[in-house]
Amino acid sequence: MNLEAARKRLWEARRVAVLTGAGISQPSGIPTFRDAAGLWKDFDIEEYATPAAYARDPQKVWEWYAWRYQNVMQAQPNRAHTLLALLEQRIGEGFLLVTQNVDSLHSRAGSQRLVELHGNIARGRCERCGERFPLPDPAHFVPPPYCPSCKARGRPDVVWFGELLPEGAFEQALWAFAEAEVALVIGTSAEVEPAASLGRLAHSSGAYLIEINPNPTPLSSQADCSLRMGAVEGMEALVGDLG
Structure with a gap:
């Protein structure tokens, strides 16, 4: 598992890139997409998450x-989100967090880079401007x-x-990810x-x-280092002493 080596490399790094997916928000009560209990088990992608679906029936x-926006905003950042925000404070300008999630939990936990x-499910985007x-x-x-500016209809900003x-x-x-010392x-x-591709890019560029x-x-x-743990457990093991 190489946990101690991973911790050492992370503490010494000045450039750290992070990628998160749906698994980090699952402990906050937000379902993932593709597993047995995921969102796409009960909903058809072609009916709700394509430009054609929106053109066909925007309402x-x-x-x-x-409905998703309401559920997401009821969720709260978990310990993994908080630890990433603390890690950003430790690393400083050399830190970047990239997320595939639209739930805003990272920003609500304090992440700024x-x-x-x-996109973000808590925003709309004007169809005109x-x-x-x-x-x-x-x-x-x-x-x-x-839209608050031109009054045209907005679409989800996802x-x-x-x-x-x-x-x-x-x-x-x-x-x-190309410049990271640790990814x-x-x-x-x-x-x-x-x-x-981001993880592969970091690896091929020499990152840990x-x-x-x-x-x-x-x-x-x-x-x-592969930690076969959930996001909260894994972040606790890796950087839990941050706070």
């Missing part, structure tokens, strides 16, 4: 996202929202299947591209690669 899609590859804006409190939100990532987001992530990949299946996941992934064979 249906919005009502589903409003953060790239949200797939592209402005991003926060959604109303979920208890009072009646979809769809409307990346649907078949869409491009937000401009500049992946480029920032690529740079951080930490937590709670992701390492199967969804392009995010799945740490994976936290209860299950083996396609990245496991390249990891210098």
Whole structure:
């Protein structure tokens, strides 16, 4: 498992890149997507998470996202989120956290050097002018929202299947993982591209690669340290003495 070696490398590093997936939010009560109890077990991707679905029935899609938004905002950051925010404070400017999650739990835990590859479920994006804006409190939100600037309808500010990532987001992530001394990949299946390539990039660029996941992934064979634990347990083992 090489836990002590991983801890030592992490404490000595000045450049650390982190990638998180749905597994880090599962302890907060937010379901993952692809496992036996995942979100796509009960809902069809083609009905709720594609541009075609939204074009076909925007109200249906919005009502589903409003339901998810309400559930997500009831969830609270867990210990893994908090420890990553503390790790950022320790590392400073050489730290970047890249997440595939749209639940805003990292920012609510205090993370600031953060790239949200797939957007944020708590925001809308104007269909006309592209402005991003926060959604109303979920208890009072009646979809769809409307742009505060041009009054056009807004869509969920998330990346649907078949869409491009937000401009500049992946480029920032690529740079951080290519330059990292230590790369930490937590709670992701390492199967969804392009995010799945980040761990491989760090490894090929000479970074010490740490994976936290209860299950083996396609990245496991390249990891210098694989902690077969959930996100909270793994982060406690790795950096629990931060606070």
